[in-house]
Amino acid sequence: MRSGPSTTAIRLTGINKTFDGIPVLRNVDCSIAPGSVHALLGGNGSGKSTLLKILAGVHPADQGGTITIYGRAYAAGSYGPAIARQSGLRFVHQDLGLVPDLTVSENFALESGYPRRAGMAISWRGLRRSTRQSLESAHVDVDPQTLVRDLRPSDRTLVAIARALRDSDEGSHVTLVLDEPTASLPQHEAGVLLEAIRRCQSRGQTIVYVSHRLSEVLEIADRISVLRDGVLVAERSTAGLDEAQIVALMTGQEAREPLARGMPEADARPVLTVSGLVAGPLRGVDLTVRRHEIVGVAGLLGSGRSTLLRTLFGNARMERGGLEVDGAPARLRSPRDAIRRGIALVPEDRGKDAAFADLPLWENVSATAIRSYWSGWRMARATERRDATRLIRTFGIRTATPNAPFTHLSGGNQQKAVLARWLRLDPRLLLLDEPTQGVDAMARADIHELIREHVARGNAALVVSSDFEELESLCHRVIVLRGGSRVAELTGPRLTEAAIAELTQITPKEPTHD
Amino acid sequence: MTDVSPDSAVLPDQAPAPRRTPVAVVGRDRSVAGVIERYGLLLLLVGMVVFFALLPSSGEAFRSAANINSVLASQAVGLTVALALLFPMAAGSFDFSVGAVTATSSVMAAAAVSHFGLPLFVAILLAVASGVVAGAVLGLLVARYGINPFIATLGMATLLGGAIFAYTNGLQISKDIPETLTDLGSLSVFGIPRIVLAAALIAVAVWFVMRHTPLGRHLFAVGSNASAAHLVGLNVTRIKFLSFALSGLVSGVAGVLLLARQGAATSDNGMNMLFPALTAVFLSTIVIEVGRPSVLGTVIGVLFVAVSVSGLTLVGAPSWVSQVFNGAALLIAVGLAGISRRGADPARL
Ligand SMILES: Nc1ncnc2c1ncn2[C@@H]1O[C@H](COP(=O)(O)OP(=O)(O)OP(=O)(O)O)[C@@H](O)[C@H]1O
Ligand SMILES: [Mg+2]
Numbered sequence: 001m002r003s004g005p006s007t008t009a010i011r012l013t014g015i016n017k018t019f020d021g022i023p024v025l026r027n028v029d030c031s032i033a034p035g036s037v038h039a040l041l042g043g044n045g046s047g048k049s050t051l052l053k054i055l056a057g058v059h060p061a062d063q064g065g066t067i068t069i070y071g072r073a074y075a076a077g078s079y080g081p082a083i084a085r086q087s088g089l090r091f092v093h094q095d096l097g098l099v100p101d102l103t104v105s106e107n108f109a110l111e112s113g114y115p116r117r118a119g120m121a122i123s124w125r126g127l128r129r130s131t132r133q134s135l136e137s138a139h140v141d142v143d144p145q146t147l148v149r150d151l152r153p154s155d156r157t158l159v160a161i162a163r164a165l166r167d168s169d170e171g172s173h174v175t176l177v178l179d180e181p182t183a184s185l186p187q188h189e190a191g192v193l194l195e196a197i198r199r200c201q202s203r204g205q206t207i208v209y210v211s212h213r214l215s216e217v218l219e220i221a222d223r224i225s226v227l228r229d230g231v232l233v234a235e236r237s238t239a240g241l242d243e244a245q246i247v248a249l250m251t252g253q254e255a256r257e258p259l260a261r262g263m264p265e266a267d268a269r270p271v272l273t274v275s276g277l278v279a280g281p282l283r284g285v286d287l288t289v290r291r292h293e294i295v296g297v298a299g300l301l302g303s304g305r306s307t308l309l310r311t312l313f314g315n316a317r318m319e320r321g322g323l324e325v326d327g328a329p330a331r332l333r334s335p336r337d338a339i340r341r342g343i344a345l346v347p348e349d350r351g352k353d354a355a356f357a358d359l360p361l362w363e364n365v366s367a368t369a370i371r372s373y374w375s376g377w378r379m380a381r382a383t384e385r386r387d388a389t390r391l392i393r394t395f396g397i398r399t400a401t402p403n404a405p406f407t408h409l410s411g412g413n414q415q416k417a418v419l420a421r422w423l424r425l426d427p428r429l430l431l432l433d434e435p436t437q438g439v440d441a442m443a444r445a446d447i448h449e450l451i452r453e454h455v456a457r458g459n460a461a462l463v464v465s466s467d468f469e470e471l472e473s474l475c476h477r478v479i480v481l482r483g484g485s486r487v488a489e490l491t492g493p494r495l496t497e498a499a500i501a502e503l504t505q506i507t508p509k510e511p512t513h514d
Numbered sequence: 515m516t517d518v519s520p521d522s523a524v525l526p527d528q529a530p531a532p533r534r535t536p537v538a539v540v541g542r543d544r545s546v547a548g549v550i551e552r553y554g555l556l557l558l559l560v561g562m563v564v565f566f567a568l569l570p571s572s573g574e575a576f577r578s579a580a581n582i583n584s585v586l587a588s589q590a591v592g593l594t595v596a597l598a599l600l601f602p603m604a605a606g607s608f609d610f611s612v613g614a615v616t617a618t619s620s621v622m623a624a625a626a627v628s629h630f631g632l633p634l635f636v637a638i639l640l641a642v643a644s645g646v647v648a649g650a651v652l653g654l655l656v657a658r659y660g661i662n663p664f665i666a667t668l669g670m671a672t673l674l675g676g677a678i679f680a681y682t683n684g685l686q687i688s689k690d691i692p693e694t695l696t697d698l699g700s701l702s703v704f705g706i707p708r709i710v711l712a713a714a715l716i717a718v719a720v721w722f723v724m725r726h727t728p729l730g731r732h733l734f735a736v737g738s739n740a741s742a743a744h745l746v747g748l749n750v751t752r753i754k755f756l757s758f759a760l761s762g763l764v765s766g767v768a769g770v771l772l773l774a775r776q777g778a779a780t781s782d783n784g785m786n787m788l789f790p791a792l793t794a795v796f797l798s799t800i801v802i803e804v805g806r807p808s809v810l811g812t813v814i815g816v817l818f819v820a821v822s823v824s825g826l827t828l829v830g831a832p833s834w835v836s837q838v839f840n841g842a843a844l845l846i847a848v849g850l851a852g853i854s855r856r857g858a859d860p861a862r863l
Contacts (some may be wrong), residue, residue: 315745339747353745356738358805363731367746370731378726405805419747 006331008068008087009034009175009206010055015065017050017074017230019408022400024050024231025061032223034070034173037197037207037440039217039238041439042227043250044412045398048210049094051227052179055208056091057081070173088173090164094180094411095351103129107148108163130166138162139199153301154189159198165200174202175373175410178209180411182216183438186300186466187497188505194220212412212440214243215469226250232330247441270327271429271460272312280307283484284321289429289460294451296475298500303481304350305464309431312462313345314338326428339368342428346418346435348464354418355406361417362388362402368421387424395420396446411438416447423450430454430461435469448474468500480504555801555811559818566825575828583707584706585854587699588715589820591616591772596791596812597720598764603795603807604724605757606737607656607663612765612791614671614678615648617784619769621678623695624687625781641773642766648674649762650755675783688778699774709775716767721809723760733757734806793819795842796847819843 010032017025025047032038036249040048053059055067057080065076069087084091098107108131115126131144140158148156165176178197182190190213192379197207197220211217217224218238226234226249234249274287281304289295299305310316312323314332323330325341332338347353356364365388366373373384389402399409406414416437422430430451436444451474455461465471471478478495480488480503490496490502550557566576575581595612604610619641626637655666698708724730732753735743745748745759773779797818798811823836 280832301688313745334747334749335745336747336749352739352741354742356735359734359738363734367735367742370728370735374728378722379728379731381726399570 007034007038008032009070009173011068012051012055012067013066013068015051015067016062017047017052017054017059018062019098020400023230025054025227028227028230028232030225030232030235032175032206032208034206035204036222037201037209037220039221039224040208040210040227041214041224041246041250042417043398044438044443045410046227046250048227049179049231049410050298052091052208052210055084055089057084067173089175089177091177092157092160092164092179092181094183096156096160098148098156098163101147103145103147104135104142104151104159105144107159108134108144108166111163129150135159135162138165139196139335144488152189152229153185153233154192157185157193157395161196161200165205171290173206175206175208175471177230178207180210180212180438182211182213183411184450185192186504187468187501189466190216212438212444212467213467214246214441215248226254243441250440251442266426271325272323272462273322273327274312275322276320277308277311277323279311279316279321280304282307282311285481285486286485287479287486291460292455293477294421294455294461294463294475296471296478297481298468298471298478298504299481300504301505304484305481306433308481309345309462309464312338312429313343313431315345339425339427343431344422344425344429345370345431346422346433348433348437350414350418355414357407358405360393360403361397361399361409362457364406364417365391365420365424390415391420391424395450396443412440412443415439419447419450423454426454426457426459428459430459432461432463432465434465434467435463436465436467444470468497468504471495471500472497485509517649548575551800551804552802555797555818556814559814559821562821562825566821566828569825569829571830572825572828576825579705581824581828583702583705583710584826585820586710587707587775589624589816590707590709590822591768591775592787592790593713593794593813593816594764594768595769595787596816597717597792598761598768599762599791599795599811600720600724600798600807600809600812601733601757601760602663602667604730604733604737605754606740607757609652609663609667609755609758609761610645610668610788611648611652611670611674612761612768613784613787614674615645615762615765615784616768616772616787617678617780617782618648618674619645619766620773620776621682621687621779621781623767623770623773624691627683627689627692628689631690634694638770642763643772645762645764645766645769646759647762649759649765652762653758654757656758657751671783671785671788675785678783679781682779682781684781686778688782691773691777695774696777697774699771699777709771712771716764717809720764724809729753729756737806789844790816790819790840793844793847796844800847800850815847 008031012028012030015025015028016023028051040051042048050059054061060079061076063077067074067076067079069089072087074083084407086389099110103109105127109127114122115130117123128144135142135144138158138161140162142151142159143156148159151159161176182193194216197209200207218241221238223235224246225232226246228250233252247268268290270288270290272289277285281302289306297305297308307316311318312332314334314337317364323332325343330341332341338345356367362385366384373380385402392399392402397413397416397420399411399413406417409417415436416465419435425462432451435451436447439447451461463471463475472495475495477492478490478500479486480490480500482504490499566572570697595616598612599609622644623637623641626632626640627634632640633859652666652670655661655662698712701708724733732743732748735746735748736750736753740750794812794815795807797815798807799805801811801814802808819840823839826835826839827833
């Protein structure tokens with residue numbers, strides 16, 4: 001590889017990408033300085049992931065574009081994954097691509113192959129040794145023989161990075177590309193990751209990454225590129241930039257004033273009363289959620305947050321405890337029972353628990369309301385589609401057509417579609433597990449607003465989030481779970497991001513099943 | 515369908531007005547590639563028809579009303595079996611028992627009239643009921659007890675094949691099959707074979723259930739993601755059960771048509787009907803509504819194979835060509851379905 005005195009590590013010129021006749025990237029020119037941390041920003045569906053996939057050679061760019069890496073130019077047509085790898089580009093996919101039931105070293109072998117002893121047998125010792133070396137050189141303190149499922153979430157991301165960076169010796173021009181690496185990480189875990197990114201940078205590596213967490217971007221990135229509707233609208237240094245300015249760049253409008261926290265007083269009437277709830281990791285949780293109230297749940301992974309929501313939705317067995325919905329005792333044996341009582345759940349794992357990946361967007365939005373369109377002898381399809389189309393607009397879901405398969409939507413837009421599916425039922429109690437994961441700053445504000453308006457109509461919401469800033473700005477009250485028990489409740493002036501962070505993470509490393 | 519007018523919807527006006535510049539919502543993908551992807555097989559079918567109709571060595575015979583009717587009539591039972599397979603496939607399970615259930619139903623009907631002297635009407639009811647029972651048992655095994663559908667349905671097919679052989683002793687049942695029934699298999703109305711009309715009627719009924727009832731939508735939701743279907747409040751166990759029960763019902767009807775067409779029930783185990791049905795259903799996933807099985811697609815798939823085989827036979831291809839063509843079509847359909855699914859999501863970055 002040539003190592004001339006390039007002032008750019010990667011330069012993209014005239015990149016266009018069209019899906020099914022619809023332009024997604026328009027004449028994007030972008031350059032990334034060697035040794036910098038470069039953030040790629042933009043609203044949901046603005047084309048960030050598509051641009052990274054082009055850089056990875058997974059999607060071909062349209063004819064005419066050029067990709068130049070450390071001085072070597074490739075025409076868009078002749079570029080592919082092999083060239084990307086040879087040129088020192090290393091990618092970490094958003095889903096990390098790790099197999100949870102294999103050990104760390106086996107996951108390494110998935111990509112680099114198993115070392116063999118003379119003959120055929122796999123050299124397990126050799127594999128462990130090389131894995132340990134890769135982990136050490138990336139400063140990841142993990143035993144190669146641990147199962148990936150037993151790792152903390154941030155360690156999983158770090159392992160994926162170490163795997164991507166394996167056998168990339170220090171001197172060469174390595175660029176690490178990360179798509180939303182921190183989207184589903186709690187704050188302190190995200191901190192560990194940012195630390196690792198800084199370390200890579202200090203070794204002279206270049207980092208390109210996508211994030212919707214603007215405070216994090218300002219903290220770590222040297223430069224940003226901003227995409228809006230597939231057009232690169234800004235490329236500049238982060239010096240002197242603040243979040244409002246970035247949002248303005250992303251939207252092309254002045255940033256909206258953050259809405260005042262004034263919300264209707266919580267009503268005395270409880271929508272949900274839980275007493276002595278024992279289920280999975282939960283050991284006797286008491287909880288009341290009143291009308292007009294948004295209650296947050298904070299805790300580490302493994303503290304039982306998601307189990308709490310799933311139990312309240314009839315999707316996890318309640319071993320002991322009492323449950324009242326709207327003052328009447330409720331037995332929820334299935335999500336169906338819960339939905340009948342006016343409860344809705346936006347689950348944490350969208351791909352596994354919410355996405356009908358191959359079905360059209362409009363059917364995904366309709367999934368909770370199919371029966372209501374039965375007219376007695378046939379489905380009122382036209383009405384159903386019209387309603388779905390309307391919801392797609394109301395929720396600002398970016399799509400070429402309501403018929404687009406769900407997988408063709410960008411991550412944030414998928415999340416909005418799942419929210420739309422539930423909010424249309426006007427549920428009494430809205431259970432939200434990481435509701436704004438992967439959602440851009442503007443849509444996040446919109447979603448928060450939707451939740452506020454929803455409770456203002458006399459409903460209630462229970463929100464689990466790893467983003468404590470979100471809990472602080474959204475909730476009336478936050479309860480903190482640790483080890484399956486409720487250890488604190490924060491309200492009023494005590495409800496701050498810092499207080500939540502402190503209360504959740506008193507216990508150090510602990511196993512991380514949720 | 516591009517009814518996108520946002521006005522006059524019946525939703526509670528709960529969500530706030532759009533804050534973003536509204537995104538243009540256009541109709542379905544009309545790019546050339548999209549059209550070819552969706553209608554490729556249909557175009558190929560039309561091409562085949564035109565080709566064999568114009569080819570000097572086959573044209574005259576191929577175009578004759580007799581040939582057209584014979585191609586259609588010979589596919590009526592096959593289409594019905596494929597339609598039976600659609601239900602479990604939509605809900606995400608394989609069903610290898612449809613052929614065997616069809617064969618069983620046909621033996622049941624023949625035995626009822628021929629060996630037990632029951633009236634035709636009762637015999638038909640019994641035959642269809644046998645299909646429903648077989649389907650319901652499979653539904654219980656798969657939906658309730660979580661047995662792999664692959665294994666459960668193969669087991670059922672083997673069991674039924676054995677039972678047929680035991681009962682018939684390898685002989686066919688042809689005595690006293692009522693003419694009312696065999697007429698259905700051989701006569702025409704207005705020049706169209708009755709059995710083709712019967713199959714068309716069943717196709718319309720299945721299409722209606724798939725497309726215009728909540729059950730149809732539920733089947734596809736379960737087939738797409740069972741966990742998500744459960745979490746939007748669907749009773750996944752019940753829906754999977756129904757998919758097999760309906761498959762049994764339609765296979766039962768297919769058995770009656772088979773008897774009508776052949777005039778006798780054979781000791782055949784029905785496995786030779788399975789593969790054309792699988793081929794047709796897989797072909798259906800690469801046409802019109804790409805990525806999901808459909809009734810219209812299945813009809814196109816059945817016709818595509820039938821027309822091709824008929825044409826090839828008329829130009830003098832040997833008889834094994836039909837099997838080879840079926841096998842090749844199945845492999846190509848499965849391959850293409852895989853590619854289009856992967857194309858939807860080349861890498862989750
Ligand atoms: N395979 C595909 N086929 C058709 N359209 C696609 C495909 N992949 C992405 N798109 C469309 O391209 C646009 C950009 O998507 P992309 O995933 O790049 O957005 P993004 O900026 O990463 O958004 P997010 O922040 O939500 O992840 C979206 O409108 C999306 O619907
Ligand atoms: Mg993305």
